[in-house]
Amino acid sequence: MIVMKFGGTSVEDAPSIERVAEIIRARLDLKPVIVVSAMGKTTRKLLQAAEASAAGESKTTLGIVADLKTRHLSEARRLVKHADGREVFSLVEKHFDELKKLLEGLAVLGEVPPRGLDKILAYGELLSSALLTDALFERGIAARLFDARELIKTDDRYGSASPLFDVTDQRIREAIRPAIDSGVVPVVQGFIGSSRDGATTTLGFEGSDYTATILGAALDAEDIQIWKDVSGLMTADPAIYSRARTVKQCSFAEAAELTHFGAKVLHPKAIHPAAGKNIPVHIYNSRQPEAAGTTITSETVLCSNPIKSIAYKRPVTIIRATANMIADGSRFTSADDLLRALLDILSKRRAQPLITSVSASTVVLALDSRELRHGGRDLIEAISDYGSATAVPDRAIVSLVGDGLRSDPHLLSRAFKAIDEIDIEMIVHGSSPATMSFVVAQADVETVVEKLHDIFFASLDPRVFQ
Numbered sequence: 043m044i045v046m047k048f049g050g051t052s053v054e055d056a057p058s059i060e061r062v063a064e065i066i067r068a069r070l071d072l073k074p075v076i077v078v079s080a081m082g083k084t085t086r087k088l089l090q091a092a093e094a095s096a097a098g099e100s101k102t103t104l105g106i107v108a109d110l111k112t113r114h115l116s117e118a119r120r121l122v123k124h125a126d127g128r129e130v131f132s133l134v135e136k137h138f139d140e141l142k143k144l145l146e147g148l149a150v151l152g153e154v155p156p157r158g159l160d161k162i163l164a165y166g167e168l169l170s171s172a173l174l175t176d177a178l179f180e181r182g183i184a185a186r187l188f189d190a191r192e193l194i195k196t197d198d199r200y201g202s203a204s205p206l207f208d209v210t211d212q213r214i215r216e217a218i219r220p221a222i223d224s225g226v227v228p229v230v231q232g233f234i235g236s237s238r239d240g241a242t243t244t245l246g247f248e249g250s251d252y253t254a255t256i257l258g259a260a261l262d263a264e265d266i267q268i269w270k271d272v273s274g275l276m277t278a279d280p281a282i283y284s285r286a287r288t289v290k291q292c293s294f295a296e297a298a299e300l301t302h303f304g305a306k307v308l309h310p311k312a313i314h315p316a317a318g319k320n321i322p323v324h325i326y327n328s329r330q331p332e333a334a335g336t337t338i339t340s341e342t343v344l345c346s347n348p349i350k351s352i353a354y355k356r357p358v359t360i361i362r363a364t365a366n367m368i369a370d371g372s373r374f375t376s377a378d379d380l381l382r383a384l385l386d387i388l389s390k391r392r393a394q395p396l397i398t399s400v401s402a403s404t405v406v407l408a409l410d411s412r413e414l415r416h417g418g419r420d421l422i423e424a425i426s427d428y429g430s431a432t433a434v435p436d437r438a439i440v441s442l443v444g445d446g447l448r449s450d451p452h453l454l455s456r457a458f459k460a461i462d463e464i465d466i467e468m469i470v471h472g473s474s475p476a477t478m479s480f481v482v483a484q485a486d487v488e489t490v491v492e493k494l495h496d497i498f499f500a501s502l503d504p505r506v507f508q
């Protein structure tokens with residue numbers, strides 16, 4: 043059997059869902075299990091509705107909900123003409139009734155508690171999965187809707203819950219295997235689960251990929267397919283570099299580095315279940331189903347290009363902290379104390395530095411600026427007993443990633459030559475053998491990516507690139 047996950051843009055309207063139905067039909071003999079994200083932009087709209095409601099803006103809230111309902115109903119009507127006995131229309135009504143009540147609750151509360159937000163965000167996937175199931179059924183494909191909250195059991199860290207794998211794996215096997223054996227196509231919501239006491243949880247934004255690999259690993263799938271609106275992993279982000287090419291193959295290690303440093307190929311957490319069971323992950327384009335896409339496996343695929351892709355992350359803030367080196371008997375701090383203090387605060391917020399660099403007296407952290415509060419001032423204050431620190435905003439990290447990087451002694455000098463007129467503030471190499479990262483001003487990203495691409499992908503190994 044295989045798992046096929048369809049992202050939000052792949053199910054954004056009726057024609058897209060029809061395309062998805064045909065992609066599934068063509069693979070029925072592989073016994074697919076379907077995981078689906080919310081229809082494009084729905085999750086963001088639900089978040090806006092929750093925030094508006096808590097802020098007392100009831101008109102905005104009702105407007106967003108009305109738009110969402112109209113959209114889901116009209117796409118459902120285009121997809122499901124023979125409504126007799128089909129659930130989708132009553133489910134849409136039921137979900138929107140509940141959603142409205144929850145949003146009214148937030149208006150009374152005047153805030154958005156994480157537990158309430160997860161419950162609200164879950165409607166995106168509950169709706170899209172209902173639409174897809176009946177769209178498949180209408181097209182003669184025996185599909186059955188499952189509730190991911192019955193399958194994916196998690197801890198209660200709302201907003202970024204972790205699966206409790208023992209129960210989850212068992213529940214998935216018990217529910218899904220018999221359905222597959224009876225020739226049914228199971229349809230499961232991505233992104234959502236539930237805690238031990240039954241409260242709805244979510245796995246983190248873009249978390250549907252994770253659902254797909256959790257299911258794939260539990261069911262010992264032969265293949266996990268992630269269907270998106272781009273043709274797999276690219277040599278650079280096509281949104282900022284138009285000549286980017288498709289990377290046909292990469293390793294789990296490379297994919298992990300790339301996602302850590304900003305590439306949107308796969309949710310970072312999604313790699314572990316697949317890699318752990320050595321199940322290949324394929325990235326495909328639902329608008330060009332015949333295109334090769336990207337295959338991610340445990341195999342190291344070396345090629346004549348030392349890197350596979352260039353990733354970037356921005357905005358990034360650099361925190362540079364220096365320890366007080368005054369040994370007055372009472373106080374002598376080292377970079378270790380600084381590091382501990384900084385990581386302590388960050389871990390309470392579940393934030394992690396993208397890059398950490400430590401010397402005897404100095405700690406440098408590169409952080410996703412969106413994870414910082416007040417531009418990092420609280421971090422600077424928190425370590426004021428140990429030393430002094432500065433925060434430099436509006437930076438970016440550009441990373442070269444490839445298993446072949448470690449064996450290319452000239453890589454650093456080639457990279458330097460390519461971007462010699464750019465101000466490079468920091469270079470990190472060696473923390474992972476497959477990655478070399480540069481910290482630059484965020485406005486320089488386009489130039490840096492272009493110049494590095496010209497050097498490292500001037501000629502392409504046809505075994506790996508297309």
Ligand code: ASP
Pocket residue numbers: 049050079080085086166232233246247248249250251
């Ligand atoms: N719908 C969720 C989100 O937008 C999950 C996903 O798309 O994977 O984050």
Ligand code: MG
Pocket residue numbers: 049050051079080248
């Ligand atoms: Mg999405």
